[in-house]
């Protein structure tokens with residue numbers, strides 16, 4: 398497949414429209430991603446950063462399949478490892494395999510901070526399940542009922558993970574959810590929930606958190622014993638669906654200190670940010686801190702095979718009694734072989750260093766766009782955690798949600814795939830695989846520049862043919 402953007406027919410082409418009609422007729426609407434593009438491309442073939450739709454159009458994919466494709470599309474080494482394992486043994490469940498043990502050993506070896514060489518692994522099949530297990534483990538180990546979670550977080554759509562996620566519309570119709578979740582403000586400093594200014598606020602969000610943990614009136618302290626009732630603080634090192642929101646330096650160190658002071662477990666959801674996207678294996682390592690329980694998924698197998706793991710301090714993991722947490726496909730040998738192959742490529746090709754290099758280059762390009770386009774209120778980046786926030790006015794910061802949607806939809810017509818995100822649907826996450834080159838970053842930046850100019854210059858979107866939302 399040719400590695401360049403090539404729009405052979407105006408998007409959406411006729412075959413795409415026909416396939417989408419059938420898809421709407423036969424598939425549940427619950428899993429369709431039309432919200433992003435209005436009309437998404439129907440993909441037939443993919444390679445690296447490029448995907449080809451059934452009309453023959455080739456797009457640059459800066460979505461990485463919800464951040465699962467850290468090695469890009471169709472990584473040949475991982476596919477070869479899967480192929481080999483498939484033909485040896487592909488499922489056992491009750492009888493262990495050597496490959497899953499090898500993977501557990503590797504995970505314990507690369508785990509961050511105090512988990513390194515002092516942890517055990519529990520396998521599962523996907524991110525949502527892994528977060529469920531992480532929370533269950535924290536509750537079982539501490540015997541306490543509460544999980545603290547952050548405003549703007551996304552952890553999944555099961556009853557438990559929906560509870561600790563924000564995004565109210567996802568919860569509508571499913572109440573009651575899990576009991577015992579307490580939501581706290583996240584340092585979304587561009588829109589500080591306390592109305593403070595970054596740099597001069599003394600990190601008030603940490604003060605607020607400490608107040609919650611220390612003032613008995615909040616109800617998080619056992620009145621008879623004086624001990625706290627919080628099992629764990631559940632975090633994403635940088636919020637994913639929240640808008641690739643990177644917290645200020647010092648925040649996670651501060652949360653870790655509070656966890657130590659109040660004897661609370663830090664539960665790190667690395668499902669979106671892990672596996673090199675931040676320039677390190679696990680994003681939390683960027684803030685010189687470490688969790689007690691950590692969950693990984695998505696890019697664990699480079700997006701080839703559903704697989705997830707919970708890595709927890711040995712004494713914590715040993716809380717689980719035999720068969721307490723077994724599901725049919727956990728520890729699957731094919732998933733294990735894929736994960737080992739993914740890590741081999743990540744290390745061999747120094748892709749975390751590439752994420753820092755090209756991520757830094759991309760960020761500079763985004764900042765250049767920000768200087769040019771008033772519509773861009775904020776740009777954030779750490780390696781390949783890159784995002785933009787669009788506002789109608791830089792002073793009032795009124796979210797430019799409709800404009801953001803039009804930018805996404807104009808970009809797809811020109812062969813660029815992006816992800817919409819954020820509290821107001823006014824952010825774009827740039828989710829590039831770690832194999833991205835500077836010239837691929839340039840391709841993305843050029844189209845972004847073009848479509849932002851188009852939307853910015855369009856005063857009357859409703860009556861305008863150039864960028865009306867279809």
Ligand SMILES: Cc1ncc(COP(=O)(O)O)c(C=O)c1O
Nearest residue numbers: 523524525551552553637668669
């Ligand atoms: C931070 C985070 N946690 C958990 C999940 C849920 O993972 P999955 O969709 O694989 O179940 C996601 C998915 O986007 C995520 O971004």
